[in-house]
Amino acid sequence: MWRVVYTGQRPHYENIALDRIMLDLKAEGKIPNTIRFLQFKPECVLIGFHQSVEEEVRVDYTQREGIQxxxxxxxxxxxxxxETQIGWEVIAxxxxxxxxxxxxxxxxxxxxxAKGLRKLGIKADFRPRNDIEVEGRKISGTGGVFEGNAFLYQGTILMDFNVERMLKSLQIPVEKLTSKGIKSAEDRVEWVxxxxxxxxxxxxxFEALLRGISEELGINYQWGNLTEEELELLDSKRDYYKSDEWIYHVKSAVKDQDTLFGIHRCPGGTFRVSAKIDTRTKVLQQVIINGDFFVKPQRIIYDLEAYLKHTPIDNLESRIREFFKDRDWEGLNLSAEDFVDAILFPLRKAEGLQLGIEKKRLNNIIASIGGGLIxxxxxxxxxxxxxCAKPRWCDYRHLDDCGECGGCTVGDAYRLAYQKGMIPITITSFELLRDTLLxxxxxxxxxxxxxxxxFYEKRYEIFAKASKEGAKGVLLDIVGTTCYSLGVEEEERAYHGEFTVxxxxxxxDMQSIMSAKPDVEAPDKKEVKRDFDFSPHFLDFKPPYYKKPKAAPTPEEDMTRTSMQKEVFKGEATIGEEAVSFKEAVKLLVKWxxxxxxxxxxxxxxxxWDWKEKELLEKGEVLRRLIEKVGRFNVKVMPDYRPxxxxxxxxxxxxxxxxxxxxLYGKHDLTLLVGVHCYRTDFVIRLLKKHTDTKVVALCGLYGHPTADLSTSxxxxxxxxxxxKML
Structure with a gap:
């Protein structure tokens, strides 16, 4: 007969203390197999056993909001x-x-x-590696730990969930903190x-879950209470699980001058690895591993760290495999090869010594992705x-271009890139980075x-995805106060292109790195800055306060960023995401x-702008006549992409x-986009559809935008x- 207990709403340290107590007592055979229900009060953030608070929690926000x-x-x-969430545990x-x-x-x-949730009328299913979902949305995350033959397996049921508060408490990408991001997160989770x-x-x-668990496990159960021993141990242990000694006992991976640091992800989780090496003898002196993963027994991480001390780097790969070969261990979706990849990842930076980079500066190399550094x-x-490395006053700050005036290090990078026969590209948005990597x-x-x-840690997936598709790379660190160190608000400004630091x-380091590449005989430099002026067709729409900048987004900027558009190309037109003929789309557009x-x-x-290109001038002339024929358009201009x-x-x-x-200001119910670069059009469409009720039409000069309500290619x-003619 299994015991069932509900231990009430308790602070996190009491609940965690009970986890440890009940697991240990079960391992000693002192308590029966138990199903426990629990709740937390006050609200809290709980990190995993192998994680560090500094890397997972926005401590400034949780302290300000009183979240433990x-x-x-x-x-x-x-x-x-x-306080509404219900925790469930199986200790057996x-x-x-x-x-x-x-x-x-x-x-x-x-x-x-999941079977228990279905008895509540919720269509729940198991989703590997360890989630319970409802039609693709996560409603319960789970995890477990062993002590001998005893295990504690636990999870939560989201009852009435505040997604925004959760996102702001955890160290997650900033776009999830925008209204769009919150909506996106809400679309990925579910609550009762x-x-x-x-x-x-x-x-x-409780009763629904018990029915599901008892039927699936083939057990009988009865309600009971905690034993006197469990309660006595709780009194003696609760303070430890409240202490800094417990909460902060896993430190963030070291990034000091003598340690190589790296982040590696795989299907089984995320590893953060610090490796201290003797560069003269090429020996690993120490390694520290933490992150988001499940292993049994938990101490195997500490044993591995000890086992690898003073290992020659050339022998490291075989020694890691040797460690796991004869050990009794398990990892959830983990293999020994994942540890090999994670530990070797930061060591690639050591090749920088051959390029003249001092040992203390090797961590300025963030990663070598998909291959060796050199x-x-x-x-x-x-x-x-x-x-953000361009000056605020620079007309090129939000352009994929550079005047090379000598006023910042980006100009130095452009000159060096041309000298080495490379194509320099200024990344002005996440969308542009995505398209450029593709x-x-x-x-x-x-x-x-x-x-x-x-940025690398939060956007790891986009670089890893690009690597799998063939784009290898090297990432170098930058210096200064980043948006991430200034808090949530500045992260959000940066995501929208408004970060001013x-x-x-x-x-x-850039010069040392680039020394591995020979100079080209004739630098592949952009020949001449594009000459441009106000288009004669739209002069009367120029805002009276607007002054011509030194540079503006050129037609060429669209041509090298079309990979993503090609992937979604559906033909000459789309209505919603359905491919239609141009004539059919125009018929609906005229109606709208x-x-x-x-x-x-x-x-x-x-x-x-007048780019001195016949095709664009002709297109502008027809667009002007279209504006005049309709007569009701509220014409707005977007001359450049500066905030x-x-x-x-x-x-x-x-x-x-x-x-x-x-x-929103103009209360527009229909918005047509013409002459906007594709990567910016995607961004505009997404924000308009999120924040307004306007129909969005993209009259695209290239491959179209199926995310718009109507698009022509x-x-x-x-x-x-x-x-x-059809108007």
Whole structure:
């Protein structure tokens, strides 16, 4: 007979103390197999056993909001608990359940809990590696720990969830903190109240879960209470699980001058590795491993760290395999090869010594992705540069270009790139980075990029995905106060392109790195800066306060970033995401224009400026006639992509990072985008659809945008004429 207990709402340290107590007592045979229900009060963030608080929690936010921070005895990632969530635990002997290993146990218990949720009317299923989902949305994360044959396997049920509070408590990418990001996160998780339309009593949830667990595990149960010994041990141990000694006992991976640091991810989780090496003898002196993963026994990480001390680097790979070969251990979706990859990853930086980089500066190399450091440098064709390293006053700050005036280190990088026969690209948005990495992959280009460690860690997946598709690279650190160190608000500003702090590339390291590449005889430099002026067709739409900048986004910027657009290309037009004929799309567009009460037309830099290109001038001339024929368009211009920082008139201009402001201000029910670069069009469409009710139409000069309500592809002057004729 299994025991069932509900231990009430308790602070995190009491709940964690009970986890340890009950697992130990079960291992000693002093308590029966037990199903425990629990809740947390006050709200808290709990990190996994192998994680560090500094790397997983926004401590400034949790302290300000009174959210407590604790550590679990189980592995895995950080979790936010509010007072409504219900925790469930199975504490038992593995010989009493039908599971041979960690993976089988995970699947069995997750299926049991999912079955219980289905009895509540929630269509839940097990999703490997360790989640329970409802139609693709996570409703319960799980994890476990062993002590001999005894195990504790636990999870949570999201009841009525505050996604925004969770996101702000954890160290996650900043776009998830925007309204779009919060909506995206809400779309990836599920909670009971949203599914059922009401919040059932906890007793009803308990009984449903018990029925599912008992049926799946084939057990009988009865309600009971904690034993006197459990309560006595709780009194003696609760303070330890509240102490800094417990909560902070895993330190963040070291990034000091003598230690190589690296981040590695795999299906089984995330590893953060610090490796101290003797560069003279090429011996690993010490390694520290932490992160988000599950292993049994937990101490195997400490044993591995001790085993690898003083190992020659040349023998390290075989020694890691040797360590795991004869040991009785398990990892959830982990193999010995994952540890090999994780530990060797930071050691690639040591090749920098051959390029003249001092040992104390090796961690300025963030990563060599997809290959060895020197090999990647020698093959590099593209240099990626962050816009935030350009001065605030620079007209090129938000452009993929550089005036090379000598006023910042980006200009030095552009000159060095041309000298080495590389293509320099300024990354002005996450979308542009995504498209550029895909472009590199499709062309077989290796890149050298510059970013901060925080950016790399939070965007790891995009670099890993690009590597799998063929884009290898080297990432170098930058210096200065990054948006990540300034808090959530500045991260959000940076995501929208409004971060105003100036950072610097590390020129000395960049020059050392680039020494591995020979100079080219004739630098592949952009020949002449594009000459441009205001288009004669749209002069009367120029805001009276707007002054011509030294540079603007050129037509060429669109041509090298079309890889992503090619991937989504569906033909000559789309309505929603359905491919249709151009004629069919225009017919609907004309209907929308005629029915619209307050339409707006946005003219981007491809047409707002006269680039001395016949095709663009002809297209601008037809667009002008279309504007005059409709007569009701609220014309707004987007001459460049610099943030306006609220210093603009939303009746005549659109702020690139916040395009929805102008649409909301004008209460526009239909928005046409013409002459806007593709990578910026994607961004505008997404924000307009998130924040407004306007229909969005993209009259694209290239491959179209299926995310718009209506889009036409390769929209030249002739196609605009066809639209004009049908109006």
């Amino acid at each position: 921070v604790g550590r679990r005895i189980t592995g895995g990632g950080a979790i936010y608990f509010d 002997d593995i010989r009493d359940v039908d599971a041979k290993n960690f993976e089988e146990l995970t699947a069995m218990i997750c299926r049991a809990v 109240k949203r599914v059922l339309g009401y919040l059932p009593p906890k007793e009803e949830v 090999e990647n440098i020698e093959k590099a064709k593209v240099m990626l540069l962050p816009y 472009w590199c992959a499709q062309n077989g280009y290796t890149y050298i990029g510059h970013c901060c460690y925080e 100036e950072l610097d590339l590390i020129k000395e 224009i005629k029915e619209s009460k307050n339409p707006t037309l946005v003219i981007g830099p491809l047409l707002f 306006k920082l609220k210093k603009y008139d939303p009746t005549v201009e659109m702020d690139p990072p916040n395009p929805h402001h102008a649409v 390769f929209t030249d002057a002739q196609k605009l004429e066809e639209i004009l």
